[in-house]
Amino acid sequence: MDLLANLGSGFLTALSPTNLMFALLGVMLGMVVGALPGINPSGAVALLLPIGATLEPTTAIIMLAATYYGGMYGGTLTSVMVNIPGDSSSVATTFDGYKMAVKGQAGKALGIAAIGSFIAGTLAAVMLMVAAPPLADWAVRFGPPEFFALTLLGLTTLTALGGGSKLKAAAMGVLGLLIGTIGLDPILGDSRFTFGNINLLNGIDFLPIVIGLFGLAEIANILANRTRVEPVRYKLKGLLPDREDWRHARGPIVRGGTVGFFGGMLPGSGGTLSSLLAYALERRVAKRRRLLGTGIVEGVAAPESANNAAATGAMIPMLTLGIPGSATTAVLLGGLMMYGIQPGPLMISENPGVFWGLVASMYIGNTLLLIINLPMVPLFVKALQLRPTTLVPIVIGIALAGAYSLRNNLFDVLVVIIAGAVGYFLRQFGYPAAPLVLAMVLGPMVEQSLRQSLQMSQGSLFILLERPVSLVILALAALIITAPFLGGLITRTRNRRGAGPRVDATP
Amino acid sequence: MPAVRWRAAVDAAVGLLFLCWFLASLQLPYGDGGRPGPGAFPLWLSLAGMVLSTAVVVNALRPGRGARGGDAVPPDAPGPVPVPGPAGPPAAGTDDAPAAGAPAVLVEDADSGRVWRPLGGLAGLVGFFLLVPVIGFLASLVLLLLYLCLVLIRMKPLTGLAVTLGTAAFVYAVFYLAFGVPFPNSLIGV
Known part of the structure; x- marks a missing residue:
């Protein structure tokens, strides 16, 4: 009963005209940005953070979350229309979505993607609503050792976020942790690495770094490559799937949504993994599995449902434990902290309005996505034809003004410029930005929980292994780190064994 | 693509940054085992950073690894996304891609700019x-x-x-x- 009462109050919050307007704005901006090659959802959310800072925290987080969902859906458009995934979680959608467009069924593909996203996103919101409060209640009992283990688990995802060289991703993570140590020591209050600069006393703010790394650095990339999408020549007709399509799609939507929700909870690239897993699942269980890859609705419904549900699933570790599992949730978490809300086990009890308002906004956001998506598809197709370089001055203008508005301080503008330049330069040499951002968010939590744990145990690290919960979490972290190496070792051993007899049999 | 030498230089510069951070951390009170001071955490981190950077440099200079393109553009870097052509898993049914109207189209200006x-x-x-x-x-x-x-x-x-x-x-x-x-x-x- 409590659940329904809380949800009811959440809906009252989310349905207020202001919140509804900002949810609509967020969804639309997210969709447009997601549809344009060049800027991904984390960049869009980062650019909107300064605007959010001037709003009520609940309104701000509703707008940012809506941007995130909108961005996730926007990526679909490019996957279907031009075979270019707008972001990595839409890669699986290209498999059948583009083939459908080729067959003249682009409208139907986009329609089924929107409906699948809506149903799966709504299902995932129900699951989040049921799962998050008990998880938070359980986590309330965590002490510093458990929190340290959790933050360490969050940090193990750093290398997964890199995608390229894991060593470089880890190095960027360490750099992020080090940047997090600039400013006052969280326990004793000594100033560290400030070099007498008063602007550094409170540390380097997370937001200018994010705006620089995700906003300016991506803009530099667009400038360097000057890519553009040629006009699309498909006809859009029949956006609504017919009864036959619906019969084929409903199974994949439910299966994809479930896979997506649980996949999204996993740290790292949950959305991408989930959509690929959902597609792989359909290849095993769908009735028309032999036709997958030729342009059938199942191939669009499953990955699209999965990546939307994953966006909601990824909120669970962030909201209940305060541990972001992806670049976008790290940016959202930074935003919440900036608005004075500490995500974690106590958030639901201390800020019920924000939590339940956000949950309610997920239902509303998904409904808005469905309502505005179908009639606006032709407009988004036009947006696809926009030269990305047109975005350059617009994004730069908003980034600079936004950075200044954070503290009405030019120093933050300088940080944005430096972060953008260094981020772009390092990316050219294979150093990814996402691990640095995640580490910057987690850094202060890691240090504080570790030092408090050591104080509790008089300096013995064994305290981390003596407590069952932290032991299990640390074992999980160790498994995540060693899994790729163990997997490689097993494959090599198996290959060697498999290769042996064949070599012998060769005359 | 950046030359191998350039990449090694950048990797070494990142390592140097960690070394500087390490030296700066030495100036801060380390504390003791039971009560780590303000310098302890940055000291451990910068050490870890130096180890990682050394591994990156060694990896880059290993024969056959330096010229590998995989690291040059990380997957999370935006910009030109390779068009996967007739995308997706091997199609079991008919291959209708060649009969398609417009091709997948991402045009990139290859210039000194x-x-x-x-x-x-x-x-x-x-x-x-x-x-x-x-x-x-x-x-x-x-x-x-x-x-x-x-x-x-x-x-x-x-x-x-x-x-x-x-x-x-x-x-x-x-x-x-x-x-x-x-x-x-x-x-x-x-």
Whole structure:
């Protein structure tokens, strides 16, 4: 009963005209940005953070979350229309979505993607609503050792976020942790690495770094490559799937949504993994599995449902434990902290309005996505034809003004410029930005929980292994780190064994 | 693609940054085992950073590894996404892609501007930062946007002017009028 009462109050919050307007704005901006090659959802959310800072925290987080969902859906458009995934979680959608467009069924593909996203996103919101409060209640009992283990688990995802060289991703993570140590020591209050600069006393703010790394650095990339999408020549007709399509799609939507929700909870690239897993699942269980890859609705419904549900699933570790599992949730978490809300086990009890308002906004956001998506598809197709370089001055203008508005301080503008330049330069040499951002968010939590744990145990690290919960979490972290190496070792051993007899049999 | 030598130099520079951080951490009180001081955490981290950087440099210099392109552009870097052609898993049914109307189309300009355009953008940003205290935030922004649109991106004059004025108007309306951000004025207070 409590659940329904809380949800009811959440809906009252989310349905207020202001919140509804900002949810609509967020969804639309997210969709447009997601549809344009060049800027991904984390960049869009980062650019909107300064605007959010001037709003009520609940309104701000509703707008940012809506941007995130909108961005996730926007990526679909490019996957279907031009075979270019707008972001990595839409890669699986290209498999059948583009083939459908080729067959003249682009409208139907986009329609089924929107409906699948809506149903799966709504299902995932129900699951989040049921799962998050008990998880938070359980986590309330965590002490510093458990929190340290959790933050360490969050940090193990750093290398997964890199995608390229894991060593470089880890190095960027360490750099992020080090940047997090600039400013006052969280326990004793000594100033560290400030070099007498008063602007550094409170540390380097997370937001200018994010705006620089995700906003300016991506803009530099667009400038360097000057890519553009040629006009699309498909006809859009029949956006609504017919009864036959619906019969084929409903199974994949439910299966994809479930896979997506649980996949999204996993740290790292949950959305991408989930959509690929959902597609792989359909290849095993769908009735028309032999036709997958030729342009059938199942191939669009499953990955699209999965990546939307994953966006909601990824909120669970962030909201209940305060541990972001992806670049976008790290940016959202930074935003919440900036608005004075500490995500974690106590958030639901201390800020019920924000939590339940956000949950309610997920239902509303998904409904808005469905309502505005179908009639606006032709407009988004036009947006696809926009030269990305047109975005350059617009994004730069908003980034600079936004950075200044954070503290009405030019120093933050300088940080944005430096972060953008260094981020772009390092990316050219294979150093990814996402691990640095995640580490910057987690850094202060890691240090504080570790030092408090050591104080509790008089300096013995064994305290981390003596407590069952932290032991299990640390074992999980160790498994995540060693899994790729163990997997490689097993494959090599198996290959060697498999290769042996064949070599012998060769005359 | 950056040359192997360049990449090793950048990797070494990152390592050097960690070394500097390590030396700076030594200046802070380390504390003792039971009560780690302000210097302890950065010291451990910078050490870990040095170890990682050394591993990266060694990896880059290993024969056959340096020329590998995999590291040059990380997957999370935006920009040109390779068009996977007739995408997806092997199709079990009919292959209708060649009969398609429009192909997948991402056009990329291959010119020397790949290097100088981002540098030009950075120069513009630095100029903007230096100009703000002199002519004010909004005037500097308009100049920066004009430079970006007309000089760097080479938009048609009317388009460039429209984008500049549109962006400046948006910033003025949203940040100054709606949110009341007190942007710095020029030296003469305008």
